Amino acid sequence: MSSSIASSSSSSSSSSKKEKKISLKTSDGEVFEVEEPVAMQLEIVRSFFADNEDVTEQTVMPLPNVSTAAMHGILEYCRAHEEFRRRMPEAAPEEEVRAFEAGYVDRKSNEELKEMILAANYLNISKLLDFLTGVAAKRIENKSVEYVRAFFGVENDFTPEEEANLRREYEWAFEGVDED
């Protein structure tokens, strides 16, 4: 853990004191200046700065697998959780967290959700990854094969005959699936 500026500011109006920022560059070249405690939620960033002694405040860490759009979503989530943590360091305000997460994910399309799952996995943010994969699970629960194929962008590479055989073979698992 980088400890040069331990706790940047404890007051609630934190911008008065200069906070250490970490520069992160997304795949499409945009540089995000991220408050250190927020950036450190990204395990890949944390270990990058912990393992490289020669990085400075000017170092821009490239994140070639993360798009700008995904980064906006990631940071919104991490900033909100940092804010919860600052206000209630002992135990997160569960109701508030749930309300935030519900609103947060409602605004995400399936494509955005998948993009963020990939990003959260790459950046190694286990809390966010758990949350997003749980949301993905809810979105495919009880949906038809066609819906789930579309959700994951799966190309059906069975012949019609093979698929018909499979459907017969697994008929026992398919009763009661929702119409889309």
Added chain:
Amino acid sequence: METNQKTHKPENAQDNENSDRLSCLHDAILFHIFSFLPTIYVVQSNILSKRWKTLWNSLPYLDFDDESVTSAMGIEHSEETIRIKLTNVLNNFLLHRLLQYSEAWLLNHLPTFCNLKHLDLEVGSEDGDMVEAVA
């Protein structure tokens, strides 16, 4: 199962690289998503494509219970239908996934089988007796 396809995508997918990348949520992520769902949904997923057909066979856990099975199948909660359906699903599942052993054999041998680490088995009979086994 007969197919042993790797996850390589065909070359012709280049025109839509982004959505192709997204469709490549790798197995670990898919298992992560599946871990939130009762196993019956994972069984359903084997019909998506050849790659997915091999996925569910390597699922690291199984989770069947009457509630998930019946809600997945939209069955009304009549005890008899639940019992029949659950038995049907389990039998089919075991047929596909394990082998055709008797229930007693499974109870005795499942814990030592396939590196099983946790078994939580509840079997209720019609007159309300409950047999529980936790390994």
